[in-house]
Amino acid sequence: MKKRKVLVIDDERGFTKMVKLNLEAAGDYEVKIQNNPLDALQTAIEFIPDVILLDIIMPDLEGPDVVYQFKNNDLLKDVPVIFITANITKEEVDAQEGYIGGHAFLAKPGTIEELIACIEKQIKHLQ
């Protein structure tokens, strides 16, 4: 099976490293990290991910602004985005069945199992 390409955009370096290690250990994922949101668009254009994990509160450029750039780019506009943030709790996400304002959400901290389930759901959505 072709590996799923996951782009992680988050200024928390330790966190992005752990996402990469875990997803790659799970086997079916190729993970690219971008810790600087200002470079996110360029990285995404070069990598063309299947799914994007995106933090919300970041210095210089916030998550929703990054999404705005993607939605205005023909190569990226259909790539599903999962917001992964410490700003909400798992209970709040669950109460909204995983979607807030039409976007998929994951709360930090969570489990790898939840992360993988959410990624698979988003990729299936697209297919």
Place this chain on the structure above:
Amino acid sequence: MKSQFDKKLRVLLVENSAVDCKVIDKMLQSSPYGRFESQFAGSLEQAFILLAKQNFDVVLLDLNVDDCTGLETLKRFHRKFPHMPVVVNTGSYQDDLGLKAITKGAQDYLIKGMYKSYVLVKSLYYAVERKKAEEELKGAYNKLQQTQTQLIQAEKMNVIGGLASGVAHEVKNPLATILYGVEYLNTALKSTDEKVVLTLESIKEAAKSANGIIKGLLDFASLTNLKKEPENINILIDQAVNLIRPQCERINVELKKDLQSDLPLIKIDCNRIKQVVVDLIVNALYAMSDGGCLVIRTYAKKFAEQDIGWVDKRSKSLIKGEDVVIVDFDDTGPGIKAEYLIKIFDPFFTTRRASGGIGLGLSIARTIMNSHGGVISLQNKQEGGAIARLIFKANKKGSL
């Protein structure tokens, strides 16, 4: 002139001289102004008994009665019946006694033999109105004070709220890294070494516990914007009970509901109060881990003298005679140790630290109840077990 004296006044004459009583009563009954119904008491004690049993509009108080003399008579009377209008009526003339009587709570001061019936009538009627105005002023002042306290509290909560969400964000990020890191080590090492497994498990538990504290802090902070609507608490209790019932059955606790139908509505934030209800049920279940019975009771009543023991002395939110809705969680557990009772609502106090208790449940519950103008309280029962009680103000539009 006549219209202001239309209302019939019920007057209690506190007077130790039978002759004076007769004179005063005659003055009242024969006056072309006002209408009166009078009764007599020769001593303060007798007056207190009459006042406890019957309604009076005003008291005409002689300072020298059978069981007390001088200003002490007025002071004792005022302590016992602070809301009753009083006109002092005395035979002893002293220069400054009149002013002193007024500062001790009397509405007017008359000297026996120095007034005619019209002055007496006017004094009694005016005393009633003066007292009414004074009480209204006091009420407005108390309300102002209460509002000021609420404003200060709201400001504090705003600061805490801002701080909490900032801290939460900064702490949850590293916790996410730690938890993902532990998961990776578990997968990568696949260790069977007991010490490695234990270490990883301990790190995971510590991170989860820290996350629980953050969650508590956020819960606490989010109390700044409650969405209060008039609700029937019985419906909310049904929902909470359905949530918990499977857990009860597992540990052999019988859960009974005794809910008063046609309960008045109370103005609450449903989600927050449900959180309090669930917390109290879970606490009761912990106390009855070897089985038992939990009765949840709801009823409406007027807040009365005997309910004051359930309320923090500093709390001014509930007043006697007010319509309240009460929810009791009555368990058959071992009760609460006396030394725990005094600090059970303190943040981070828990008897379940070993099993992962953080000690924020009851502290948050109390903050939630306070922000609803209600009360949460815990007491042991004489026959064993404990009762947790929630007291809410009934919605004014609701029916009782």
